[in-house]
Amino acid sequence: MTLLIAGHETTAAMLTWTLHELVKPENSVFLREVQEEVDTVLEGRSPTFEELTQLPALRACLLEALRLYPEPPLLIRRCIAGDDVAVGPLCHDVQSETVSFLPGQDIFISTWSLQRSETLWGEDANRFNPHRWKEKINGNGLWQGYSPEKSTNYPDERATDYAFLPFGAGSRKCVGDNFALLEAEAVLVALFQRFEFKAPAGKRKVEMTTGATIHTAGGLLMEVKKRTDRRAQKHGEGRKEVDVKGVVNMEKKLRGTVAQRIEPEALVVPTAKELRMLFTAQKEDVRKLSPTPELFEALEKAYKQCQEVTKEYSKTFYLGSQLLDQDEQRVVWAIYNWCRSTDELVDGPEAANTTMADLEEWEERLNRIFQLQVPADGDPADLAMVDSIRKFSLIQRPFQDMVGGMAMDLVKERYATFYELEVYCYRVAGTVGIMTLPVLGFDPMQNFTEELQEETIAAAMSLGVAFQLTNILRDVGEDARRGRIYVPLEDLTRFGITEDEVLEASQTEGLLYHEKKWKDFMEFQMQRCEEEYDNAKAGIVGLSEVNRLGVMAALYVYGDILHRIRENNYDNLSRRAYVPFIDKVFLMGKAWLKCQELKKVAQENIRSGKVFTRRKEH
CATH class of the missing domain: 1.10.600.10 (Farnesyl Diphosphate Synthase)
Incomplete structure (x- = not known):
């Protein structure tokens, strides 16, 4: 687990957020500073271990990204023997001078809140400012403040009196803290030596999703240009092509015809990883689409129709849906109605007349639904599907796969x-x-x-x-x-x-x-x-x-x-x-x-x- 998560996920997240902050127009001075430092110290060479320790501006940017986007954003500790702890400057609602922890009690530490606290870090606590690590921060109450002179390889929990916990603290602290920073520095050096980075044109809000780490919800878009100046990386020639065999191919929707999905090489089941990536990407895509129109009466009629179909044709499915909240119920009915309509093409009264061309036409209709366009015939069920996609970011892949299943039934x-x-x-x-x-x-x-x-x-x-x-x-x-x-x-x-x-x-x-x-x-x-x-x-x-x-x-x-x-x-x-x-x-x-x-x-x-x-x- 350490190799799978701490070995790459946290470092990848740190690199993502560092680049995100550096390409912001208001942070351009920091980007130029880092670029100049890398070019001056290395002069186009790949860095040695000693040279990586001579890049303070680069390291400060990584640390500042870790402060703003801690990986993980939450630490969990358990009190073994019980203790009374003095109240610090962030405990505004505590009346006594101490807080008691009982044996066996779990303690949740929000590093996100701690490292963005204006009480500790000042009024610019929520702003990216790598220069803050150069200056002493005075203490507040029992908090002793930040002392740069106490830093070792980086300003750890001792230098900040436990206000900065990027790798935890104590006996459970991450053992790979220095390695992770060196790894991240090496990656950024390689990137800055080869490419120029710029935020994409137009304002685009980067959304977050939180789990063990804080990730961007839909990736991080960037304008990237290969460097050609004399101080760019000199050792990029003759590199081998990357073998992409086995790399996840995340297609947001299937390409090709429905008929091609019944060929032997197309008889595959998508992996859970592919589908997880599609869920993440779809949330971002739906946000970009047009706002929901005011169609209250039409939507009520559409969902009512879907409910009646579900109730009539699948009593077990309908019974299970009764245990969901109202919004979830309605969307489940819309999905069932679409699935039944799809199944009727090859298993209904007119199934004998269904051809592969009919399935191709049905998929074209599906494509329009996922573009949030209600088909011209005005079927209320399609309107319910469009509304469901808006509300819950449904992904298109399983719907297309079901059409592929109907093609199998056809032949x-x-x-x-x-x-x-x-x-x-x-x-x-x-x-x-x-x-x-x-x-x-x-x-x-x-x-x-x-x-x-x-x-x-x-x-x-x-x-x-x-x-x-x-x-x-x-x-x-x-x-x-x-x-x-x-x-x-x-x-x-x-x-x-x-x-x-x-x-x-x-x-x-x-x-x-x-x-x-x-x-x-x-x-x-x-x-x-x-x-x-x-x-x-x-x-x-x-x-x-x-x-x-x-x-x-x-x-x-x-x-x-x-x-x-x-x-x-x-x-x-x-x-x-x-x-x-x-x-x-x-x-x-x-x-x-x-x-x-x-x-x-x-x-x-x-x-x-x-x-x-x-x-x-x-």
Whole structure:
């Protein structure tokens, strides 16, 4: 964990914010000062260790960025034995002279507030000023102030009397503090020797997102120009090209045609990392789009239509949505309505007439929706989708992937391997988990790192895949009567079952399901499905607390269909398993109890500081 997070994420964030501040017009004097220092000391050479220590202006800029944008912005410590601590100048509301900490009590230290305090750092505390590190700052009350002469390699907590904690303090202090600063200096030197940096034209506010570190919400745009003057880096010739194999390719929307998505090389599932990056980028993109028009009555009508469709065609999904807040409910209904309309293209009354060209046209309509344009035919459901994208920054990729799933339905009636089926399940159902994730929301304290955010995303995908596998196992007979077999042919062969046996048993009651080979086959499939449910359950703690219950209830109710198949003696060839309403109510109660457990787990993660890893819940 130290190598993954402290090894690169905090340093990358420090470099980002340093460049962000240096290219501001009001800070141009500091940028020129650093550029001149680098050119004068190094004269175009790559720096040695000793030369990196001769760049005080550069280091001061990095330290000032760390003061304004601490990485992390919050430190957590636990009091072991109990203590009474004297009240400092920032404790305005404390009447006594001391504050008591009890044994086992957790202490949250906001380095963001501490390092931006005007009481300690003066009236310009929120302004980037690297020169402040040259001058002494007088103390205030019990705070002894900042003394440059007490600095070692940098002005650490002792020099600032614990008002500056970029790497923590005490026995738990980061052991890589000096290495991180040297690493950051080396990177900035290399950049300043090769390029000129300038803020992009026009005012563009840089938004923040906070986890274990403070990041820019949508990246940091910059005008970059290669240096050609005589003092630029002289050793840039003959460098090898960077091997980009394996680098994440973050396309905001899929390119190419829908038909191309059914080619073998296109049958892939996006990684959780790709999707996390898309979520981050989409928030920034939506901010740039036009403001929301005043369409109250039209929107009410649009969402009402989506609600009625959801209520009529998916009672389980609708039941789960009742446990969400009103705004979240409406967007979930809009997403379901779009998904059902998409599915109707290949599985509805007019499906026999649907062509690949129809799917291409449907995707063009989707593109306009994500450009926040309501299509010309004025379908209220499209207006609801546009409003949902504005409010919750939905990403386009899963919607396009679902259209790709419909293309698979259009041309495929058999799935040779589970890998093929897994891609199909992601496209037609796992995508729903990704569509709704911005609505259900991340719990910021349970997604403190990018890795944890990716675990939550992967869990959402697993839940959708589990739902679709459940549908497939429930509807084997119904699908076979339409000439379709979704279960993997390789698995049928493994258990000695032929396609003809499945097709015949779907037409003739009493065949196949009572045989041991069918029961063994079904148990194999259901155990695979239950693994997906387990993966999904482990990630629900990463959702916002208010929305965990709706997801957990849907998981329990839908997962119980597998139990009903077993109760039906594995006859999913002539019978359709379902969960009676009274049992759904019981399962919702069970889900509520599980969410109470998760609430305690989430609180314990925060209390104990275990916000960097997630243990699997059973």
